[in-house]
Amino acid sequence: MASIATTSGPEPVFHLEEEHAHAEGSSTMLGFWLYLMSDCLIFAMLFAAYGVLGGNYAAGPAPKDLFDLDLVAVNTAMLLFSSITYGFAMLAMDKGRVAATQAWLAVTALFGLAFLSIELYEFSHMIHEGATPQRSAFLSSFFTLVGTHGLHVTFGLVWLVTLMTQVARFGLIEANRRRLMCLSMFWHFLDVVWIGVFTFVYLMGMLR
Amino acid sequence: MSAHEHAEGHDHAHGGAAHGSFRGYLIGFVLSVILTAIPFWLVMSGAIDDKQATAIVIMAFAVVQIVVHMVFFLHMNTASEGGWSMLALIFTLILVVIVLTGSLWVMYHLNANMMPGLHDMREMP
Numbered sequence: 001m002a003s004i005a006t007t008s009g010p011e012p013v014f015h016l017e018e019e020h021a022h023a024e025g026s027s028t029m030l031g032f033w034l035y036l037m038s039d040c041l042i043f044a045m046l047f048a049a050y051g052v053l054g055g056n057y058a059a060g061p062a063p064k065d066l067f068d069l070d071l072v073a074v075n076t077a078m079l080l081f082s083s084i085t086y087g088f089a090m091l092a093m094d095k096g097r098v099a100a101t102q103a104w105l106a107v108t109a110l111f112g113l114a115f116l117s118i119e120l121y122e123f124s125h126m127i128h129e130g131a132t133p134q135r136s137a138f139l140s141s142f143f144t145l146v147g148t149h150g151l152h153v154t155f156g157l158v159w160l161v162t163l164m165t166q167v168a169r170f171g172l173i174e175a176n177r178r179r180l181m182c183l184s185m186f187w188h189f190l191d192v193v194w195i196g197v198f199t200f201v202y203l204m205g206m207l208r
Numbered sequence: 209m210s211a212h213e214h215a216e217g218h219d220h221a222h223g224g225a226a227h228g229s230f231r232g233y234l235i236g237f238v239l240s241v242i243l244t245a246i247p248f249w250l251v252m253s254g255a256i257d258d259k260q261a262t263a264i265v266i267m268a269f270a271v272v273q274i275v276v277h278m279v280f281f282l283h284m285n286t287a288s289e290g291g292w293s294m295l296a297l298i299f300t301l302i303l304v305v306i307v308l309t310g311s312l313w314v315m316y317h318l319n320a321n322m323m324p325g326l327h328d329m330r331e332m333p
Binding site: 029030033034037040041044045047048049051052069072073076077080083084087088090091185188189191192195196198199200203204206207 | 228229230233234236237240241244247248251252259262263266267269270273274277278281282289292293296297299300303304307308310311312315
């Protein structure tokens with residue numbers, strides 16, 4: 001901390017120099033990345049819990065009786081499509097095209113919504129067959145892991161709609177660009193987690 | 209002056225982190241589709257008889273696909289944010305590996321040793 005004395009007046013005047021001049025939002029990306037890493041640890045715990053408990057069926061249904069791989073494949077495709085459409089939205093944003101950005105964001109939201117609908121259909125189907133979270137340790141950990149991912153997608157969708165409203169009102173201003181970049185990282189991160197889910201839970205569940 | 213340079217350095221790091229290209233996204237997407245389709249096909253068709261081998265192969269595909277997503281969609285590289293995001297990622301990966309292997313290893317042996325009838329407790333060390 002340095003101070004500069006101005007000696008022109010009769011009494012010395014002190015000015016505190018500012019410690020650091022960070023541009024607004026200059027550290028947002030790193031901070032958001034750190035949040036994603038902490039989120040990654042939450043999922044690691046849930047994956048570990050599923051890995052430990054996933055074989056305890058308590059004489060209840062096993063993955064083979066419950067999972068429909070065709071449905072999971074469609075679900076995976078939905079999330080993958082939403083990832084690339086979000087990428088296109090970011091490219092449109094870089095070029096400053098508001099309408100194209102909004103259109104790609106809307107397509108992303110539709111794919112995200114399709115993913116959630118299929119997942120909720122799958123959950124309700126399982127629960128109708130008596131495979132509720134209370135049935136066995138396998139089902140408890142399954143619903144916790146996949147449900148937490150679904151919850152993330154839900155909040156991502158809420159965030160997406162919020163940002164579309166923001167862009168519609170204020171355009172692609174600097175703050176909105178930063179927010180869209182954060183959501184981009186969040187959205188692609190959820191796709192990365194889903195890779196773990198469909199491999200570890202669904203595909204390996206069918207191999208048990 | 210140094211503060212200004214500092215801020216510029218940050219901006220530059222942003223540029224490196226956020227700007228993908230159409231080609232990059234397309235390559236990432238095509239690779240992801242291939243890396244997703246093969247494990248699904250392996251499991252659905254049962255192309256490999258040995259289940260353990262299938263499990264190892266699909267896990268390898270998952271790891272490769274995660275790297276593809278990191279590079280082409282999340283634009284991870286050693287330069288973004290002056291290397292701090294890569295450092296955070298490596299730290300997180302170490303923690304994830306410890307959590308996963310530690311839990312599975314400990315709980316597997318716990319289960320194996322708690323199995324009734326398999327062990328005579330007097331023989332335990």
